[in-house]
Amino acid sequence: MLNNLLFITIRWLDIVDILLVSIIMYQLYKLVKGTVAIKIFLGILAIYLFWKIAAALKMELLSEILGQFIGVGVIALIVVFQQEIRRFLLLIGNNRIFSSKNGKLFKLLQVNKDEKPKLNTTQLINASRNLARSKTGALIILDLHSELKLYTVSGEKINAKISSSLLENIFFKNSPLHDGGVIIQNNEIKAARCILPVSENQSFPNHFGLRHRSAAGITEVSQAIAIIISEETGKISFSKQGEIKHNISIDDLEKNILAEL
Numbered sequence: 001m002l003n004n005l006l007f008i009t010i011r012w013l014d015i016v017d018i019l020l021v022s023i024i025m026y027q028l029y030k031l032v033k034g035t036v037a038i039k040i041f042l043g044i045l046a047i048y049l050f051w052k053i054a055a056a057l058k059m060e061l062l063s064e065i066l067g068q069f070i071g072v073g074v075i076a077l078i079v080v081f082q083q084e085i086r087r088f089l090l091l092i093g094n095n096r097i098f099s100s101k102n103g104k105l106f107k108l109l110q111v112n113k114d115e116k117p118k119l120n121t122t123q124l125i126n127a128s129r130n131l132a133r134s135k136t137g138a139l140i141i142l143d144l145h146s147e148l149k150l151y152t153v154s155g156e157k158i159n160a161k162i163s164s165s166l167l168e169n170i171f172f173k174n175s176p177l178h179d180g181g182v183i184i185q186n187n188e189i190k191a192a193r194c195i196l197p198v199s200e201n202q203s204f205p206n207h208f209g210l211r212h213r214s215a216a217g218i219t220e221v222s223q224a225i226a227i228i229i230s231e232e233t234g235k236i237s238f239s240k241q242g243e244i245k246h247n248i249s250i251d252d253l254e255k256n257i258l259a260e261l
């Protein structure tokens with residue numbers, strides 16, 4: 001056995017292999033960090049490493065049993081990590097060369113991108129300022145990559161140009177549309193009262209309720225960004241990639257939004 005270990009030759013491709021696996025593992029870890037999935041992830045990782053060690057040491061029976069377990073485990077893995085796999089694939093698809101913001105690939109392939117109407121940030125910022133001042137709870141999702149159709153249909157179709165007064169009206173406490181989130185796409189309020197996925201991130205402070213958690217939930221599973229106005233405190237928060245910047249100024253909100261456009 002010792003002989004076997006001594007005669008292992010390492011090619012430069014092996015080093016690239018190890019490096020790539022480390023990068024993928026780190027990205028996966030970043031995705032599941034702070035969620036319940038991290039415990040399952042570490043458990044599976046431990047079993048996998050144990051299996052590989054058993055196989056390298058030629059412990060036939062143990063590596064056979066663990067191998068069977070890992071084989072079935074792949075299906076269980078896809079089910080358990082459905083959301084994380086989605087986010088991981090989005091992360092890859094969001095690579096600079098593919099991103100429509102950068103547009104290199106589109107130029108290379110001579111694909112004509114449709115000109116989308118520019119987001120009217122002035123109306124959006126005015127609405128956020130007024131909603132915060134009047135402590136009107138609000139959840140606004142900016143679907144910058146047109147990927148939230150599934151969630152848009154869960155609400156009431158609006159299809160109207162963005163305007164500060166319309167947004168304020170929607171979130172007005174007695175309005176029948178004030179519950180849930182508003183989804184904005186291509187400078188249009190697509191729908192209101194949308195039901196969004198709730199984040200399971202356990203690292204959020206306890207005072208974050210469902211409004212904040214569903215903002216984080218939708219930005220976890222998509223490239224959308226979200227604005228949250230707290231009904232309780234009037235504080236403004238911004239969410240991107242499942243993270244929440246809490247209690248930011250209106251100027252910071254504007255900067256954060258502009259950075260995404």
Ligand SMILES: Nc1ncnc2c1ncn2[C@@H]1O[C@H](COP(=O)(O)OP(=O)(O)OP(=O)(O)O)[C@@H](O)[C@H]1O
Nearest residue numbers: 137179180181195196209210211212214230231232
């Ligand atoms: N799954 C969901 N998708 C979209 N909106 C939701 C969802 N669940 C709850 N909400 C919205 O969140 C509101 C409840 O907010 P809650 O008080 O629990 O959150 P919060 O984060 O503490 O916000 P606030 O500071 O405004 O109280 C509901 O009235 C509804 O409008």
